[in-house]
Amino acid sequence: MTAHIVLTVILGFTFLAANRNLATGAPSFSIDYNRNCFLKDGRPFQYVSGSIHYSRIPRYYWKDRLLKMYMAGLNAIQIYVPWNFHESVEGVYNFAGDRDLEHFLDVANQTGLLVILRPGPYICAEWEMGGLPAWLLRKPNIILRSADKDYLQAVSMWLSVLLPKMKPWLYSNGGNVISVQVENEYGSYYACDYNYMRHLLTLFRLFLGENTVFFTTDGNTDREMMCGTLEGLYATIDFGTDTNILTAFKRQRRFEPRGPLVNSEFYTGWLDHWGDQHAQVDTQKVSKMLREMLSMGASVNMYMFEGGTNFGYWNGADHDNRFRSVVTSYDYNGPLTEAGDPTEKLLAIRDVIRKFRDIPVGPMPPASTKFAYGFVTLTKVGNISSLLSILSPQGPIKSQHPLTFEETKQYYGYMLYRTKLPRDLPESTPLISPLNGVHDRAYVSVAGVFQGLLERDTTLVMNVTGRERDTMDVLVENMGRVNFGSKINDFKGLLNNLILGRDVLTDWEIYPLNIDEVIAGGWPPAGQHRPHTGPKTESLVGPVFYSGTLQPNGLSWDTFLKLNEWTKGQVWINGVNLGRYWPARGPQQTLYVPGPLLSPSQPNNITVLELERAPAHTQVLFMDHPLLNSTVMKEYARKNDVH
Numbered sequence: 001m002t003a004h005i006v007l008t009v010i011l012g013f014t015f016l017a018a019n020r021n022l023a024t025g026a027p028s029f030s031i032d033y034n035r036n037c038f039l040k041d042g043r044p045f046q047y048v049s050g051s052i053h054y055s056r057i058p059r060y061y062w063k064d065r066l067l068k069m070y071m072a073g074l075n076a077i078q079i080y081v082p083w084n085f086h087e088s089v090e091g092v093y094n095f096a097g098d099r100d101l102e103h104f105l106d107v108a109n110q111t112g113l114l115v116i117l118r119p120g121p122y123i124c125a126e127w128e129m130g131g132l133p134a135w136l137l138r139k140p141n142i143i144l145r146s147a148d149k150d151y152l153q154a155v156s157m158w159l160s161v162l163l164p165k166m167k168p169w170l171y172s173n174g175g176n177v178i179s180v181q182v183e184n185e186y187g188s189y190y191a192c193d194y195n196y197m198r199h200l201l202t203l204f205r206l207f208l209g210e211n212t213v214f215f216t217t218d219g220n221t222d223r224e225m226m227c228g229t230l231e232g233l234y235a236t237i238d239f240g241t242d243t244n245i246l247t248a249f250k251r252q253r254r255f256e257p258r259g260p261l262v263n264s265e266f267y268t269g270w271l272d273h274w275g276d277q278h279a280q281v282d283t284q285k286v287s288k289m290l291r292e293m294l295s296m297g298a299s300v301n302m303y304m305f306e307g308g309t310n311f312g313y314w315n316g317a318d319h320d321n322r323f324r325s326v327v328t329s330y331d332y333n334g335p336l337t338e339a340g341d342p343t344e345k346l347l348a349i350r351d352v353i354r355k356f357r358d359i360p361v362g363p364m365p366p367a368s369t370k371f372a373y374g375f376v377t378l379t380k381v382g383n384i385s386s387l388l389s390i391l392s393p394q395g396p397i398k399s400q401h402p403l404t405f406e407e408t409k410q411y412y413g414y415m416l417y418r419t420k421l422p423r424d425l426p427e428s429t430p431l432i433s434p435l436n437g438v439h440d441r442a443y444v445s446v447a448g449v450f451q452g453l454l455e456r457d458t459t460l461v462m463n464v465t466g467r468e469r470d471t472m473d474v475l476v477e478n479m480g481r482v483n484f485g486s487k488i489n490d491f492k493g494l495l496n497n498l499i500l501g502r503d504v505l506t507d508w509e510i511y512p513l514n515i516d517e518v519i520a521g522g523w524p525p526a527g528q529h530r531p532h533t534g535p536k537t538e539s540l541v542g543p544v545f546y547s548g549t550l551q552p553n554g555l556s557w558d559t560f561l562k563l564n565e566w567t568k569g570q571v572w573i574n575g576v577n578l579g580r581y582w583p584a585r586g587p588q589q590t591l592y593v594p595g596p597l598l599s600p601s602q603p604n605n606i607t608v609l610e611l612e613r614a615p616a617h618t619q620v621l622f623m624d625h626p627l628l629n630s631t632v633m634k635e636y637a638r639k640n641d642v643h
Contacts (some may be wrong), residue, residue: 026172027041027171027172027174028040028041028042028171028172028211029041029045029171029172029178029179029213030211030213031213031234031259031260032044032259033258033259034258036258036259036260036261036297037259037260037297038178038213038260038299040171040178046260046294046297046298046299046356046357047075047076047114047116047178047299047300047301048073048074048075048076048294048299048300048353048356048357049074049075049076049077049078049114049116049299049300049301049302050069050072050074050076050077050078050301050302050303050304050305050306050335051077051078051079051080051265051301051302051303051304051305051306052065052066052069052077052078052079052304052305052306052308053079053080053125053304053306053307053308053330054079054098054101054104055080055082055085055098055099055127055308055314056307056308056309056310056311056314056330057306057308057309057340058098058594058596058597059097059098059100059103059104060594060596061340061368061594061596062103062104062107063107063111064340064365064368065306065336065340066107066108066111066113067111067365068306068336068340068342068346068364068365069113069305069306069336070111070112070113070360071350071359071360071362071363071364071365072305072335072342072346072349072350072353072359072364073349073350073353073354073357073359073360074113074305074353075112075113075114075357076113076114076115076116076178076301077108077113077114077115077116077305078115078116078118078264078301078303079104079115079116079117079118080118080119080120080123080125080127080131080184081101081117081118081119081120081123081131081162082120082123082125082127082128082131082314083120083121083123083131083132083133083158083162084127084128084129084131084132084133084134085099085131085314086099086101086162087133087158087161088133088411088412089135090133090135090154093161095165101165102165102169105169105175105176105177108176109169109175109176112360113176114171114176114177114178115169115175115176115177115178116177116178116179116180116181116264116301117166117169117177117179117180117181118180118181118184118217119159119162119163119166119180119181120132120183120184121155121158121159121183121200122144122145122183122184122186122488123184124184124185124316124483124484125316125483126271126310126315126316126326126330126483126484127310127314127315127316127483128313128314128315128316128412128480128481128483129316129481129482129483129488129490130184130316130482130483130484130488131483132144132488133411134405134406134411134412134481134492135406135409135411136150136151136154137406137489137490137491138406138407138409140406140491142489143191144488144489145183145186145189145191145193145196145488146191146193146196147193147195147196147199152196152199155200155203156203159200159203159204159207160207163203163204163207163208164207166180166207166208167207167208167209170208170209170212172209172211172212178213179212179213179214179215179234180204180208180212180213180214180215181214181215181216181217181264182197182200182201182204182214182215182216182230182233183197183200183216183228184217185217185218185219185224185228185238186216186218186227186228187218187219187221187223187224187225187226187227187228187229188218188219188224188228188484188485189227189485189486190486192227194230197230197233198230201214201230201232201233213234214232214233214234215233215234215235215236215262215264216228216229216230216233216234216235216236217236217237217238217264217265218235218236218237218238219237219238219239220237220238220239220243220247220248220251221251222251222254225237225251225252225254225255226255229255229256234256234259234262235252235255235256236252236256236262236263236264237249237251237252237262237263237264238263238264238265238266238267238303239263239265239266239267240266240267240270240281241267241281241282241285241286241289245289245292245293245296248263249261249296249298260297260298260299261293261296261297261298261299262298262299262300262301263293263298263299263300263301264301264303265301265303266286266289266290266293266300266301266302266303267281267303268281268286268302268303268304268305268332268333268334268335268345268349269281269304269307269331269332269333269334270332270333271326271330271332272326272327272329272331272587272588272628273317273318273324273325273326273327274324274325274326274327274582274585274586274588275324275585275586275587276587277587277629278331278333278587278588278628278629279332279333280333281333283344283345283348284348286302286345286348286349287348287349287351287352290302290349290352290353291352291355294352294353294355294356295356302334302335302349304330304332304334305334305335305336306334306335306336306340307329307330307331307332307334307336307338308330308338309328309329309330309338309578309579309592310326310327310328310329310330310480310579311328311576311577311578311579312412312516312577312579313412313413313478313480313577314480315327315328315479315480315579315580316480316481316482316483316484317440317479317480317481317482317483317490318482318483318484318485319482319485319487319490320485322456322457322458323439323440323456323457323479323482325440325479325480326480326483327580327582327587327588328578328579328580328581328588328591329588329591329592329626329628331626331628333345335349337626338592338626338628339367339368339370339558339592339594339626340367340368341367341368342364342365342366342367346364347364350364368557368558368595369557369558369595370557370558370559370560370624370625371555371557371558371559371622371624372559372622372623372624373550373553373555373559373622374621374622375619375620375621375622376548376549376550376606376619376620376621376622377548377617377618377619378546378547378548378606378608378618378619378620379546379547379548379618380539380540380544380545380546380614380618381524381544381545381546381547381607382544382545383445383448383542383543383544383545384414384416384473384475384513384543384544384545384609385416385445385448385471385473385543386448387545388416388511390518390523391511391513391514391515391518392416392511392512392513392514393514394512395511396418396509396510396511397509397510397511397512398507398508398509398510399508399510400506400507400508401497401506401508402417402493402494402495402496402497402498402508402510403493403494403508403510404491404492404493404494404495405476405478405491405492405493406491406492406493407493408493408510408512409512410512410513411478411492412478413477413478413513413515413516414475414476414477414478414513414515414609415475415476415493415510415511415512415513416473416474416475416476416510416511416513417473417474417475417476417493417494417508417509417510417511418471418472418473418474418508418509418510418511419471419472419474419505419506419507419508419509420468420469420470420471420472420507421446421466421467421468421469421470421472421500422468422500422503422505423468423503424466424467424468425464425465425466425467425500425501426465427465428463428464428465429463429464429465429500429501430461430462430463430500430501431444431454431461431462431463431464431498431499431500432460432461432498432499432500433454433460433461433496433498434460434496434497434499435495435496436456436457436460437494437495437496437497437498438454438455438456438460438476438494438495439456439476439478439490439491439492439493439494439495440455440456440476440477440478440479440480440492441453441454441455441456441476441477441479441611442454442455442474442475442476442477442494443474443475443476443477443542443543443611443612444462444464444472444473444474444475445472445473445475445542445543446464446465446466446470446471446472446473447466447467447470447471448471449542450541450542450543450612451463451464451465452464453612456479464500472505474494474498475543475611476492476493476494477611478492478493479580515570515609516572516577519572519575519577519607520575520576521575522575524545524547524607526547526549526603526605540610540613540614540615540616540618541612541613541614542611542612542613543609543610543611544609544610544614545607545608545609545610546607546608546610546614546618547605547606547607547608548605548606548620549603549604549605549606550573550598550603550604550606550622551603551604552599552600552601552602552603552604553600554600554601555595555598555600556595556596556597556598556599556600557595557598558592558593558594558595559593559595559598559622559623559624560590560591560592560593560622560623560624560625560626560627561573561578561581561590561591561593561620561621561622561623562583562589562590562620562621562622562623562627563581563583563591563608563620563621564583564615564619564620564621565583565615565617566581566583566584566608566610566613566614566615566620567582567583567584567610567611567612567613567614568580568581568582568584568585568610568611568612569581569608569609569610569611569612570608570609571591571606571607571608571609572605572606572607572608573593573597573598573604573605573606573607574597574598574599574604574605575605576597578591578592578593579591583630584612586629586630587628587629587630588627588628589627589628589630590623590626590627590628592626593622606620608620
């Protein structure tokens with residue numbers, strides 16, 4: 001059955017259901033354009049909301065985080081739905097476990113929180129590719145976020161799965177979803193394609209009903225508001241503490257002359273990139289501006305209220321002047337920390353809110369218990385090049401020229417490219433990425449010896465030596481796709497040929513690495529590898545796996561993993577990918593380890609993929625507090641000749 005027929009059948013049933021008349025006294029949520037406010041059950045309503053991303057928080061902690069938000073005085077939350085989180089593989093949908101969106105909505109409902117739903121299909125959110133699935137790039141000329149035929153077909157199929165699941169959760173149907181955003185900050189995108197937005201609005205109306213409150217959110221400029229808004233969608237604006245409130249709301253009024261004032265993203269903090277200082281936004285400024293907006297009758301959503309963590313490979317990236325990857329922590333300097341702990345900022349916000357509405361009686365739930373489990377010594381398992389039969393059991397793809405991640409359907413993580421040196425290279429010979437085609441980092445070894453790296457936008461040349469027919473391995477890391485702006489068509493891997501001296505390298509064997517599935521399946525088995533005892537440090541250089549065991553002590557409390565003197569890589573605990581570490585570049589120095597990942601009674605397996613250089617001590621440390629602001633980029637650059 002074609003996508004068109006499927007959509008026609010589903011939309012027909014949805015349209016009939018959406019147009020039934022609600023009985024007298026049924027719940028309702030609407031906009032009163034005469035009184036410039038929202039109406040909830042016929043009465044003026046002002047929401048005080050906070051953003052929380054279920055995809056960045058373990059399911060075990062959903063109730064804890066939502067209860068703290070409720071006790072802070074919020075009457076609503078705002079959530080994104082990352083398309084790629086639920087459809088990582090085309091046509092395969094996952095709404096189980098940590099992806100159980102409906103369970104999250106139910107927990108919020110039980111907690112007493114209304115929901116502002118932002119289902120995209122594009123969400124930004126500093127999330128991998130802005131929530132768009134990387135398999136869209138299998139069509140190399142696709143124009144994302146536009147009326148491109150291939151893109152619209154994929155979007156329509158996705159929304160035909162997602163939105164029917166959301167319909168029972170609409171407030172008018174007895175649920176807690178009061179409004180739904182269509183797309184996200186579309187005015188910031190170059191395409192400015194009104195036909196695309198009209199197509200989305202048609203889909204949203206047919207699936208969710210004509211009476212649902214649909215809205216847009218855009219930045220505080222005329223251009224963004226002009227390209228992001230559309231008749232039939234209520235236009236809201238977003239801005240932070242560096243903005244004049246009256247000027248911003250005056251701009252909203254130009255595009256939406258009547259109705260409630262709404263700041264859909266009031267920034268309580270900001271994101272971090274590797275190499276930045278940890279972002280901080282002053283608590284007094286947040287409190288003062290929140291008080292002023294609420295006193296004007298505006299509805300406000302605080303972004304973020306609880307940030308969470310970019311587990312696995314879900315972090316996004318920016319590309320303005322150069323590629324910059326977002327760190328693993330999404331703490332965001334929010335009112336609740338990455339680990340869900342209340343802060344002084346939260347208490348200050350609660351004091352503001354209580355001046356405008358009754359807040360729940362009772363104490364704020366406390367921070368979760370943390371524990372410093374101490375040091376664990378890891379042992380070397382082996383370098384990636386020696387483990388290909390385990391990590392890529394299907395064997396290599398052979399190609400005359402390099403293939404991208406997308407061409408091999410290896411969308412995230414790592415891929416290894418192997419070829420032979422075409423001639424003897426007794427002297428250092430430049431290996432060049434002539435068109436900046438390494439996306440995003442490449443770790444180069446010759447005859448099993450690590451020789452250096454290439455990095456997108458910053459390191460396009462390195463030197464190698466070797467003998468004719470020596471094996472050269474190029475391990476390429478996807479550091480997260482661009483999530484904002486015009487460069488979200490962010491292909492990964494080797495996008496172009498590499499040139500070695502005067503030779504264009506050809507005849508590649510390409511190994512998609514299935515690291516996560518292998519580790520989740522129990523590899524490496526504990527105790528079947530030897531400790532590193534040799535004096536030579538070169539065996540600790542390059543892409544190498546290490547593993548160790550955190551022995552049980554009857555506890556499974558939150559903790560933070562510090563990799564002191566390690567350089568850059570990835571960590572798994574009990575088969576779960578915690579995310580990337582890069583203490584050499586900072587600012588983040590620790591990885592959040594949720595307590596539920598740890599077993600109180602069984603050995604806890606730790607697996608580390610160190611990409612550049614491990615310390616001689618090969619120890620990691622479990623601490624009872626995070627370190628998120630210790631940038632040492634200058635020292636890293638000096639030692640590694642990074643410019």
